[in-house]
Amino acid sequence: MSTPVETDSNSPDYDAIVIGGGPAGSTVAALLAMKGRRVLVLEKSRHPRFHIGESLLPRNVPIFRKLGVFDQVREIGVEKKGADFSVPGAARHTVFDFARAIHPDEPSAFQVTRSEFDKILLDNARARGAEVRERSEVLDFRISSEHATVTVKNLDGDQKTEELAARYLIDASGRDTFISSKLGLKARDPRHNSAAVFNHFSGVPARDGEEAGNISIYWFEHGWFWMIPLDDDRMSVGMVSAPEYLKTRDGALDDFLVQSFKRCPNVDKRMARARPLDETRAAGNFSYRARRIFGDRYLMVGDAYAFIDPVFSSGVFIAMQSADYAADAVDTCLADPKKAARAMADYQRLVDRGISRFSWFIYRFMDPAMRFLFMNPSQRLGLQAAVISVLSGDVYGRTRLWPRLMLFRVMFSAVNLLNGLGLGVDKKIS
Numbered sequence: 001m002s003t004p005v006e007t008d009s010n011s012p013d014y015d016a017i018v019i020g021g022g023p024a025g026s027t028v029a030a031l032l033a034m035k036g037r038r039v040l041v042l043e044k045s046r047h048p049r050f051h052i053g054e055s056l057l058p059r060n061v062p063i064f065r066k067l068g069v070f071d072q073v074r075e076i077g078v079e080k081k082g083a084d085f086s087v088p089g090a091a092r093h094t095v096f097d098f099a100r101a102i103h104p105d106e107p108s109a110f111q112v113t114r115s116e117f118d119k120i121l122l123d124n125a126r127a128r129g130a131e132v133r134e135r136s137e138v139l140d141f142r143i144s145s146e147h148a149t150v151t152v153k154n155l156d157g158d159q160k161t162e163e164l165a166a167r168y169l170i171d172a173s174g175r176d177t178f179i180s181s182k183l184g185l186k187a188r189d190p191r192h193n194s195a196a197v198f199n200h201f202s203g204v205p206a207r208d209g210e211e212a213g214n215i216s217i218y219w220f221e222h223g224w225f226w227m228i229p230l231d232d233d234r235m236s237v238g239m240v241s242a243p244e245y246l247k248t249r250d251g252a253l254d255d256f257l258v259q260s261f262k263r264c265p266n267v268d269k270r271m272a273r274a275r276p277l278d279e280t281r282a283a284g285n286f287s288y289r290a291r292r293i294f295g296d297r298y299l300m301v302g303d304a305y306a307f308i309d310p311v312f313s314s315g316v317f318i319a320m321q322s323a324d325y326a327a328d329a330v331d332t333c334l335a336d337p338k339k340a341a342r343a344m345a346d347y348q349r350l351v352d353r354g355i356s357r358f359s360w361f362i363y364r365f366m367d368p369a370m371r372f373l374f375m376n377p378s379q380r381l382g383l384q385a386a387v388i389s390v391l392s393g394d395v396y397g398r399t400r401l402w403p404r405l406m407l408f409r410v411m412f413s414a415v416n417l418l419n420g421l422g423l424g425v426d427k428k429i430s
Helices: 023-034 056-065 070-076 114-127 179-182 254-259 265-270 315-335 339-363 368-377 379-393 402-420
Strands: 012-017 039-044 078-080 082-086 094-097 107-111 132-134 136-143 148-154 161-171 184-189 195-201 215-220 225-230 237-243 282-285 288-290 298-300
Touching: 012 023, 012 148, 012 315, 012 368, 023 039, 023 056, 023 114, 023 315, 039 114, 039 136, 056 070, 056 107, 056 315, 070 315, 078 225, 094 179, 094 225, 094 379, 114 132, 136 161, 161 179, 161 315, 179 298, 195 254, 215 265, 237 254, 315 339, 339 379, 368 402, 379 402
Parallel strands: 012 039, 012 161, 039 132, 082 215, 161 298
Antiparallel strands: 078 107, 082 094, 136 148, 148 161, 184 288, 195 237, 195 282, 215 225, 225 237
């Protein structure tokens, strides 16, 4: 635990103000409080609240243990031992079992109802010593050489505004991208743009046996579907597609989603007796990244900095892992300002490394060559184990993956070449 920095009467009230009480904000707040820092979390909603993104990764688990919430998450979660992939009408699906990663020290993860999961994390931040104010919306901010100041509106009661100051401002506002939007830093990802439609359903059968908790991914002509088993006969089901396909709908959003199921016979079969449990929602412009992740007296964590396509369930993991790194970076800056520039640069390098390793697969996920390689995984030279390691979240340098991943890229290029020559390798899927 770090020793709190001595303060004088002119110092701000907090070492760090965190905008947002989702997984990223709750994690960075708890970890900084555990280091002895004075932390305030400002969350505009009140937990529990609905949020999509229920599928976690094995590399989330060490962070749960570090935060002291593993048992609570396990209690609300469905054990997830892997992911399975299917193409339309195929008689089989391919399973990527996390226990077959190169270093399978955490061989499973969880599927969770986000309203419950997020509340566990926010309550933990309180328990660890962070001050948490819900229904508090940050309207603006300004930076000086000594501190950051935010203008906050109380959304309950008198709805008054006040100004609060901290030595550092941490933006964990998620897809609201508070600082990035204010400073004009947000840029859509030109290589990947998508939209999603989703709901929770009952009456959807899970996979059999050991695969019952797996996330299922189905390709179809316009994108892909997910199925995530949750508790109490609840299945999260969604579709990710190009925005152009979403614009073709003529009618209610829930009808459009049901009609889209029919474009993928495997999905349509599993959804035959499904009953919607909530309203069908849509989200657009999925992929973006800010042009920088930090500045004087501030940094961004999780979706406040970047969001990539959710096909590999990377969102919550990237949010929490970047929050872990951010807590170390901010603590270093507070303890020794001379090390601030290096700490922030290291923080950006670490976060970008994980995003880039997921992104290589995501940018190519709809390519026929990628479908072929996922449906026909190679056991040779540890190639499938390397891919499973990525799917597990082992993307920050813990395991030496690059030799195997480079070979996988060569195989991808070779299949693409054969397809370009008209040999139709990608069609050999049944």
